[in-house]
Amino acid sequence: MKESDIKNFWNRHPCGEEKVGGLEKWRDDYEQFFTEYDAFRYRTESHILRCLDRIDWNGKSTLEIGLGQGADSEQLIRRGANWSGLDLTPESILRVKTRFSLRQLPYRSIEQGSVLKIPYEADRFDVVFSHGVLHHVPDIERAQEEISRVLKPGGELIVMLYARWSLNYLLSIGLVRRLGLLGLYCAGMRPGGIFGQHLSNARSVGLGHYLRMENFIHKNTDGPWNPYSKVYDLKTVRKDFPKFRVVHSYKQFMHAPLLPVRWLPLQRLFGWHLWVHMRPESEG
Numbered sequence: 490m491k492e493s494d495i496k497n498f499w500n501r502h503p504c505g506e507e508k509v510g511g512l513e514k515w516r517d518d519y520e521q522f523f524t525e526y527d528a529f530r531y532r533t534e535s536h537i538l539r540c541l542d543r544i545d546w547n548g549k550s551t552l553e554i555g556l557g558q559g560a561d562s563e564q565l566i567r568r569g570a571n572w573s574g575l576d577l578t579p580e581s582i583l584r585v586k587t588r589f590s591l592r593q594l595p596y597r598s599i600e601q602g603s604v605l606k607i608p609y610e611a612d613r614f615d616v617v618f619s620h621g622v623l624h625h626v627p628d629i630e631r632a633q634e635e636i637s638r639v640l641k642p643g644g645e646l647i648v649m650l651y652a653r654w655s656l657n658y659l660l661s662i663g664l665v666r667r668l669g670l671l672g673l674y675c676a677g678m679r680p681g682g683i684f685g686q687h688l689s690n691a692r693s694v695g696l697g698h699y700l701r702m703e704n705f706i707h708k709n710t711d712g713p714w715n716p717y718s719k720v721y722d723l724k725t726v727r728k729d730f731p732k733f734r735v736v737h738s739y740k741q742f743m744h745a746p747l748l749p750v751r752w753l754p755l756q757r758l759f760g761w762h763l764w765v766h767m768r769p770e771s772e773g
C-alpha cells in the first residue's frame with residue numbers, strides 16, 4: 490500500500506469533519522466550525538477528556554502524531570503540554586495552525602510529515618501521544634521504531650487503537666454490516682452514498698474477497714474510501730511495538746453503529762477504543 494494513497498484519503502476527508510457537516514457548511518468560518526466540532530466530539534466521546542485529565546501533561550515536552558482537526562491538540566496545550574505536532578496532510582496542518590492562531594494557543598512546533606520519518610531529532614520528547622492514528626499505518630514496525638527514536642529514555646508512548654474485542658468489530662462490522670451488504674448485493678439494489686460505495690467496492694474486488702474481515706475492516710471504520718485500518722488486542726500491540734513494553738491499558742467508548750449499545754456500561758470489556766500506555770523496552 491502506498492503512503493500517498495493514505496495521505497490523499499486523509500487530505501480529502503479531514504478526520505471526522507462530516508459529523509458536523511464539514512467546513513463548507515460553516516462557510517469556512519473556522520472558529521464556528523471548531524466550536525461545533527469540539528462540542529460534538531466531546532459530547533459523543535466524553536471519555537477522551539477524562540482520559541486526558543488523568544495524564545500529567547504539565548511542562549512535558551509532547552509530540553502529538555496525527556492531528557485531524559486539532560481538538561485534542563488544544564486540550565493538551567490547555568493542560569500545560571509543551572506541544573509539538575506532526576501530520577501527514579497539508580489540510581490538517583492548515584486547520585491546526587488556524588485553530589492555534591484564532592485561539593492564541595502557545596506551541597513549540599508543527600510539521601507536515603510521516604510517522605515513518607519523524608522530522609524531529611532523537612531523544613527529544615517526554616511523551617508521544619497518538620489518538621486514532623497508528624491503526625491506519627501499514628508499516629507499524631517502522632513507525633514504532635521512529636517513535637522510540639524521538640522519545641527520551643524514560644519517556645512514554647500513549648496511543649488509542651481500535652479494539653478487536655469490541656462490539657463494534659465483533660457484532661456491528663463482523664455481523665450486521667456484512668449481512669446488510671450481502672442483502673443489498675443479492676437484492677441487486679443500487680443505492681447512492683456510503684452503501685453505494687460499499688457495493689461498488691464489492692463489485693470491483695469480488696463480494697467474497699470484500700467481505701473477508703481482513704479486507705472489510707479497512708472500509709468500515711472511517712468510511713468506505715478509507716485505504717487501511719487494523720484492530721488491536723494487547724497481544725497484537727506487543728507484536729507490533731517490539732521497542733516498547735505495555736505498562737497500562739484500558740478500553741473506552743461503546744460505539745457500534747446501528748446497534749443501540751451506547752448506554753451499556755460495558756466499555757471496559759467491549760469498548761471500541763483501546764488506550765495503551767507504553768515505555769521503551771530498553772529501560773528494563
Ligand SMILES: C[S@@+](CC[C@H](N)C(=O)[O-])C[C@H]1O[C@@H](n2cnc3c(N)ncnc32)[C@H](O)[C@@H]1O
Nearest residue numbers: 499504555556557576577578603604620621622
Ligand atoms: C483518524 S485521524 C485522527 C486525528 C486525531 N488524532 C483524532 O483523534 O481526531 C488520523 C490522522 O492521522 C494522520 N495520519 C495518517 N497517517 C499518518 C502518518 N503516517 N504520519 C502522520 N500522520 C498520519 C491523518 O492525516 C489524520 O489527520
